[in-house]
Amino acid sequence: MADSSYPDDLLYHAEHDWVRIDADDPSSATLGITWYAQDSLGEVVFFDLPAIGTSVSKDAPYAEVESVKAVSDVIAPLSGEIVEVNESLSDDPQAINEDPYGAGWLVKVRLSDPGERDALMDASAYVATLGG
Amino acid sequence: MSRYTAITAADLDAMLDAIGVDSVREMFDRQIPPAVRLDRALELPDGQAEQDVYAHLSQLAARNTSAEDELSFLGAGMYDHYVPAIVDMLIERSEFLTPYTPYQPEISQGGLQVMFEYQTAISELTGLPASNASTYDGPSAVAAAAYMAKLHNGRTRIVASAGLHPHTMQTLRTYAHGFGMDVVEVALRDGVTDAAAWEEAIDAETSAAIFAQPNFYGAVEDAAALSAAAKGGGEGDGPVGGANPVVICQADPIALGILAAPGECGVDVAVGEGQPLGNRLDFGGPSFGFFAAREEYLRRLPGRIAGETVDVDGRRGFVLTLQTREQHIRREKATSNICTAQALNALAGVVYLSWLGRDGIVELGELLLARTHYAREKLAAIPGIEKLHSQPVVREFALRLDADVAAVRRRCAADGVNPGVDVQALSGREEDRGVLLVALTERRSRADIERLADVLGAAVVAERREAVAA
């Protein structure tokens, strides 16, 4: 697996989830879990894709990621509606470990309240929460 | 020191010294507050030597009338099949009897492989691909299936045929109350589930639809028709977008040798009481429940599951898999709370199924079918006895006696015959008054059936005569 990394162009939620706001469309965002989350889980074996159209609420779980030894809720950093899911994770869930910010993206959402992004952290603030 | 502990005076001195206490008592004084210390001896009979314990247990056994002591036609979920000697021999082996659950797979390949083979056998028997490694018994397997249905589709109504065993129905109701489901019962008609009532009861609110095969009164249900009706009736927009209810069938595993497999009939989950497969009667337990389902339910199956894999050198091996469903990882989101299951009983089951074999289970089924028909016709020809229904039966059937069942059974007992189960005593239902449930296994020969007919016939005649005289 890659070394720990927390890209600067993303926003982060305390429950170890990241958001990439679409540069061209502030109400469109991609969500995933951070390096820290995939490292804690261990090798991911299964990701149950949520249905397109499902609404997600800030701070509430919207899916689960499963490794051999644990199941983790995935928390929505922002509220909205799921418009796309990463189908390739059905056959290749370990992309979540190998490339958590790229090929391991989970869902794309249409945000219902883009202003919620102000409650999120930048990379350095998030890294600080991870402690020593 | 007892025969199971081995601490000598010398051991004790050395051990207390190593620990740094003066006495055993001090270890407890330092840890248990005086207020909760028991300051008297336990009031239990004194311990006894092995031979005396054996004598006592033998005396208790002697006060039980087992299938060894009478000609028994008792059934209703547990049956006196012949358990081959190799089953006893294998379940007594230290390597199978004494280990715990396979948490260290490298040294538990025997147990894990047994689970894998058992899962395969149950999958074949039920016609469904995903079997777990056993649950506690038949009725709790049905309850677990209903819970799985709720997790799957989020709905809370269970539609259950009145053909379910009374213990299954009671267990279901207890569990359902716990996890917030309600149970609607569909009556029987002519001995099988009332097709029209079944179809009407199942709607978009239905989470699970459950029937037994054969049903409690021995009748073979039309499983394919019941499943189709349940699926047809489930359309609409329930909370999870119009999915069908989960169709659950509780089946007699011996009868599945010749009956259409649940998987062939559109059933989603097949469960059942495994006792007839190589397990003793044991006054009702331990036995095991089997649980098999369609592929789509794989990640929601309750209980342990063994899976195939390889080791670092490429050797084939087996491990507990999909453990995230289980209590020890998912905790409050677990699909069940099973920790200890019924591994040894499942071993007996798979050994027995291997012993019966592909052809043997069919021959056994055909033999039972023929003898059961013979028995039913013979008994129903006796005045005062009639069939409760005329549906096809495989190994068990219900009769209605024109006489008090308890009294008839007492007369039979005096002649060394147990003619079957007093159904009203079991179900508590008024409509079961006068009903006797008669079960056969391969141990009940034609001669036994004829003796049953003689003794039961005479008992019924005598009771009717007395009733008239009274």
Added chain:
Amino acid sequence: MITTETPLQRDRARTIFEKGARGRRAFVAPALDVPAVDTTELLPARLRRGERARLPEVSEPEIVRHYVGISKRNFDLDSGFYPLGSCTMKHNPRLHERVAALPGHARLHPLQDAERSQGALELMWNLQQALAEVSGLPHVSLQPSAGSHGELAGVLLTRAYHEDRGETRKKVLTPDTAHGTNPATVTMAGLEVVKLATNADGGIDLDDLRAKAGEDVACLMLTNPNTLGLFDRNIAEIAQIVHGVGATLYYDGANLNAVMGLSRPGDMGFDIVHFNLHKSFTQPHGGGGPGSGPIAVSERVAPYLPLPVVAREDAADGGEPTFSLEHDRPKSIGRLRGFHGNYGCFVRSYAYIRSLGGDGLKDASEVAVLNANYLLARLRAHSLPNGRTVADYLPLAYGELCMHEFVLSGGPMKQELKIKTLDLAKRLLDYGFHPPTVYFPLLVDEALMVEPTETETRETLDAFADAIAAILAEAAQNPEIALSAPYSTPVRRLDEVAAAKRPVIRQALD
């Protein structure tokens, strides 16, 4: 070390379905002795099976050789030390198998009339009385099939008790050290789990308890000693707080082996206790069951016990009492399973209790605690070639003395020797021991939970301590050894990720 698969290993990994040949058989059906009837009349074609179930086609010798062969790939308690914390792997006396096999017990049908199963019913009654005496709670149900089933009964009972008083209480408190079955059980019973913090001594944090104990709490589920192997000295106060808000106190009997004859859950203030007959009472573990989980309850919860209950009636004329199964209990939560419970387990546990008597049970607990403390002391003091001790790498997580089990933390070992608790466990397999429980409780970093039980000799405990020390010494020289262990077992480390990703849970046929 190079290890390759041998032909014997390969053969033993073939399933029974891959053995045999078309037409082989073990069972021979009795001859048809009733008139032959056209069986399509008896059973219409549409109700019949299409394809036969593809069960094995093997002879009896093949079945025996196959299962005996794979049995040799199992480590077991009869063969070696099995210090699994929380499982109480004590010796399984063989007398128990002999008495359980007596036909009067083994071939007794559960629906036999009460008059003709008096031996069985008396046995159940006597067992109930014994469990009541050991627990200090008078009313017992033998029905639940295992510990977690007993827990479900207990939580359903609690719920019924509150509902009967017109109260809806949704919360169940459990410590963060609780065994996994507790939260799962609570959810199945329709209630919610609320976690309680553990204090620095490893017991319940009383402040946290006071903060969370309210009128919406149905129950507190505990085990005492707890899963850290420590007796919570505040138990009386805990009981007071819980009862003070009208909630029930539930005892998980998994750790009963520490206190039989020494302290009773009923006297500690518990309302509901479940027993694991396959732990303290020697029912063999069977590779994962069967077990049995009877419950004992206080007076106030008794009306809700599952059906049926064993009842005893004294004879009017001073003769023998009679025993029966009572179903008329209107407030009962109902049935949790078919028939009366795992009677085969009752026979074995009852034989054990009759063998030991009250003094013997107390002795068992005393020796269990003695053995655990001795092993702990030996481990802590065991020196290593580099001048350190085992305790430096595997310190005790909480407390000084322990009850029947103790929890070590592999954190320092991981830091300094670069091997984890998992690796230590795998290397222990090469030394011929079953490892202790690993990674439980979750509260302890790299946890190793050790429960020797009372049926082990001092020599065995010494040998185990020596093995742990040897593995640490090895790791100090060369961590690779443990990291790639085991080497001498039937298979080596298995790919659990692949098994979970693409599960194969049955033998493929043709």
